Amino acid sequence: MKRRRGSIAWWLVFLLGVLYFFLPLVATLDFSLKAKPPFAAYTSSLQDPKFLGSLLYSLVIAGVTITASLALIVPTAYWVQLRVPRARSLVEFVTLLPFVIPAVVLVFGLIRVYSRPPLPFTHTDIGSSALLVAGYIVLSLPYMYRAVDTGLRSIDIRSLTEAAQSMGAGWLTILWRVILPNLRVALLSGAFLTLAIVLGEFTIANFLARPAFGPYLNLLSQSKAYEPAAVSLISFGLTWLAMIAIAFLGRDTRTRIEIGGAH
Amino acid sequence: MTAISERAAPLARPARRFSRSWLGLAPFFLFAIFFIGAPVTYLVLGSFQNNEGQTTLQNYADLATPSIANAFLITIEVSLVTAVVGGIFGFLLAYAVILGGLPRVLRDALMTFSGVASNFAGVPLALAFIFTLGQLGMVTVFLKNFGIDPYASGFTIYSKLGLELVYLYFQFPLMVLIIAPAIDGLRPEWREAAENMGASSRQYWQRVALPILFPTLLGTMILLFGNAFGAQATAYQLTSGLIPLVPLLIGNQIAGDVLHNPGLGYAMAMGMVAIMGISIAIYTLLQRRAERWRR
Numbered sequence: 273m274k275r276r277r278g279s280i281a282w283w284l285v286f287l288l289g290v291l292y293f294f295l296p297l298v299a300t301l302d303f304s305l306k307a308k309p310p311f312a313a314y315t316s317s318l319q320d321p322k323f324l325g326s327l328l329y330s331l332v333i334a335g336v337t338i339t340a341s342l343a344l345i346v347p348t349a350y351w352v353q354l355r356v357p358r359a360r361s362l363v364e365f366v367t368l369l370p371f372v373i374p375a376v377v378l379v380f381g382l383i384r385v386y387s388r389p390p391l392p393f394t395h396t397d398i399g400s401s402a403l404l405v406a407g408y409i410v411l412s413l414p415y416m417y418r419a420v421d422t423g424l425r426s427i428d429i430r431s432l433t434e435a436a437q438s439m440g441a442g443w444l445t446i447l448w449r450v451i452l453p454n455l456r457v458a459l460l461s462g463a464f465l466t467l468a469i470v471l472g473e474f475t476i477a478n479f480l481a482r483p484a485f486g487p488y489l490n491l492l493s494q495s496k497a498y499e500p501a502a503v504s505l506i507s508f509g510l511t512w513l514a515m516i517a518i519a520f521l522g523r524d525t526r527t528r529i530e531i532g533g534a535h
Numbered sequence: 536m537t538a539i540s541e542r543a544a545p546l547a548r549p550a551r552r553f554s555r556s557w558l559g560l561a562p563f564f565l566f567a568i569f570f571i572g573a574p575v576t577y578l579v580l581g582s583f584q585n586n587e588g589q590t591t592l593q594n595y596a597d598l599a600t601p602s603i604a605n606a607f608l609i610t611i612e613v614s615l616v617t618a619v620v621g622g623i624f625g626f627l628l629a630y631a632v633i634l635g636g637l638p639r640v641l642r643d644a645l646m647t648f649s650g651v652a653s654n655f656a657g658v659p660l661a662l663a664f665i666f667t668l669g670q671l672g673m674v675t676v677f678l679k680n681f682g683i684d685p686y687a688s689g690f691t692i693y694s695k696l697g698l699e700l701v702y703l704y705f706q707f708p709l710m711v712l713i714i715a716p717a718i719d720g721l722r723p724e725w726r727e728a729a730e731n732m733g734a735s736s737r738q739y740w741q742r743v744a745l746p747i748l749f750p751t752l753l754g755t756m757i758l759l760f761g762n763a764f765g766a767q768a769t770a771y772q773l774t775s776g777l778i779p780l781v782p783l784l785i786g787n788q789i790a791g792d793v794l795h796n797p798g799l800g801y802a803m804a805m806g807m808v809a810i811m812g813i814s815i816a817i818y819t820l821l822q823r824r825a826e827r828w829r830r
Contacts, residue, residue, distance in 0.1 A: 300663045374808075377808055380574070490771075
């Protein structure tokens, strides 16, 4: 009897949580469908070249960020584990710095340092985009490093390395053909989390005046009524897809906590 | 010959190996120096300079200016409220699906939703709440049909309370994600042992479970605090600067020197880093304490 009453209270807590999760989404959907004719908000958003342009831009930036971040982190984590374990705490400390330095502070410093000679990144489009990628690599450091490090721990990199070396492989070959394929799951989940962060990020892209997805939605909300609702839902759907992909990848291993950070 | 050289090698190697091995980490550290070290150093140095370029501590003293001190207080208040409320609600929610006797499916669903919701923030989140609780929002209109008008009684989504409601959307899922493994780690044996000694459910929680969970609970709430403190995009979209939060003031300072004193802006950024740093440090310490129970 007592247990059952407890259970009802827990159901209520759960229902409250469900309401909190879904009411904003339902309201957004409801609002997006008020445009006449139905779905006009979606069709006009999808036909807006700026929508596709900004989404494409953010996807490209995400791709470059993920590639560069992996190129930086995989060799580093590998090397730390194999050769310089005493550097571990220092490297880990650096990868956790983004938790201490909020995005708005990071972009503040980046703009002040790289908007004047000798490194006037922000004076050109390509330079600003490069700076954006650098900022996103910094944001992704904690998640990427942890994903890669956990992945490396689960395989015997020492034996793999020695086996490859004895067959005459160089460092690049070892990393590319032996270590990377063994880290597939870890790398993909790190990559999808970075994708979700980059697609939703607003602060850094906005201050660097980049035509990314976040700033686009912000601008759209100042000029249109129903389209922002449609695009918000699309954005939520993309986050959802990235998270589902991570859950799907992690289904064999123990469920891992994935926490993003671009609020 | 080989024997000698092999024996001699270890003497010579450590020093050389040390430097050459560390060289392999050069790309990583160079990146960190260029894109974390340089910007932060710039802000630190700038915070100790006045408009004439002289070294000064005045900028830090000026953080006590009412408008800036007020911004820090409001940001701390919003972060604290959402950390505590989000922390408690997240804990109850995680407890409900793990130990509350709810079907196992709901637990998996909650974990997935939490992963999504804790990553769903910024511009779209603020918009979603405007569509929900704005003047023409779905819930507002719904309540009006029942004769309750939140906006007549002074509520607005663009207020501090509104902002807190929005922040909770990414706060409590984060709590669920972090606290769930800790609740899972409560061993059934501990409960059985307590019950065998005649403890009631209440006593078990007071004397056993809560003390064990306490470092994780407190630590995670502190993490939530930092999570809200560093947030900029959501508040920017929602309030467009109506509520003076520290991240928004720093944003204004990036766009143009609205304080007419760059050094003060840098000092403000450092104040923010200091608060984030302290909360992360306490979180790390408490996590380490909590590890004792997880073997």
